[in-house]
Amino acid sequence: MKENKYDNKHFFEQYRQMPRSKEGLKAAGEWHEFEKLLPDFSQKTVLDLGCGFGWHCIYAAEHGAKKVVGIDLSERMLSEARKKTTSPVISYQQKAIEDIDIEPENYDVILSSLALHYIRDFTTICQKAHTNLKQNGTFLFSVEHPVFTAEGTQTWCTDEKGDHLHWPVDRYFEESLRTTTFLGEEVQKYHRRLTTYIQTLLQNGFQIKSVIEPEPAPELKNLPEMQDEYRRPMMLIISAIKA
Template identity: 50%
Template sequence: MKENKYDDAVFFEKYSAMPRSVGGLEAAGEWQTFRSLLPVLDGKRVLDLGCGFGWHCRYAREQGAASVTGIDLSGNMLQRARAMTSDPQIEYLQMPIEDISFGAGEFDTVISSLAIHYVERFGDLCRRVNHCLKSGGQFVLSVEHPIFTALAAQDWHYSHSGEKLHWPVDAYHLEGARTARFLGEDVVKYHRTLSTYLNVLLDSGFTLARISELQPTPEMLEQNPAWHEEVRRPMFLLLSVFKA
């Protein structure tokens, strides 16, 4: 399934008002950890899967990347990305990220931020990424954590008085589609276990470099009290792998 909620006018308007949509990378809570997993980008050919407004594409060029290709299914996303970008070395292409078919070794680095949990065939995508990466190239991705995606409700269990008691986890090993509520709309995401993420990457020819479940730092907790919820359960999973 290749759902494209972001080209729905109402949904896109709500998404555009989110802090990370307005403030960019620094407004994304997982950005500092994601950035720490990236290799040196100077002189690199970079592919961004699910590029959205192009924040990561522009960052890569700021770090000296030789060229950047951003892929997204949404025409609305790419229209905004192009309006925010004035750099001939950044190219935006509209297509499902699982349909990429670039040449062997065409890129030095592939990144994907919070997009792959919308992809049904993770193994197929990993094999395509491995093919278009050069030997030793790095793939850095973030997704919603499997503890977060296991139940479609993606919400706390509350007491009668409204207190957040705990985060429920059920049907963890039953992988597949979940219809979740996001920005007041039904959105299809794909749940897979932590072991599936890791084993599929390994089976696709990657070697694990680093894994993060984004434990909030004292600075994050001080700056934003909402991060205290992330101490109770992980929301993000970040992985850095390289092509052997």
């Protein structure tokens, strides 16, 4: 499956209104932890898998990257990315993450933000990333946390008043497609165990550098929409290098 809800006009217009869409990286609750794991971009070549609005591509270029390639399946996403991009070192390609080219040792850094849980075959992505990275290159990505994806509906259990009681975790060890509702649309994602993310990287030649389950940034702590994010992990960030 190659998920492309973002070219649905109604879905995309709602996505554009999200804080991280309008304000960029500073409005992303996990950015303060993701940024800490970024390598030095000076004179580096960078590939962004599922680049969306291009925020990470722009950041890499602003911090010295000599070549940045962002890929995304969504034409609407790439159109927004191109509007926001002024750096000549950045280029965008419309293609699915699964279809990235084999380019042995072509990149110093491969990034992905909240995209790989849409991909069925994580093993192949790790193999391609390892092939395409230079020696000691960095593979850094975020996904929805397995605790967040396990039960599937991604909704709180509530009392009769509608207050949130707890987050359901079910079918954790069953790695399969989950269907949830996001921005009023049915969206499909792949649930994987934490073990699978880590072991797949290790089995394909990567050395794990960091595993982070980020809480929202301190400056976002008082926002009403962030209160639930302190009760269960929503994101998982993993940094690895080509050993």
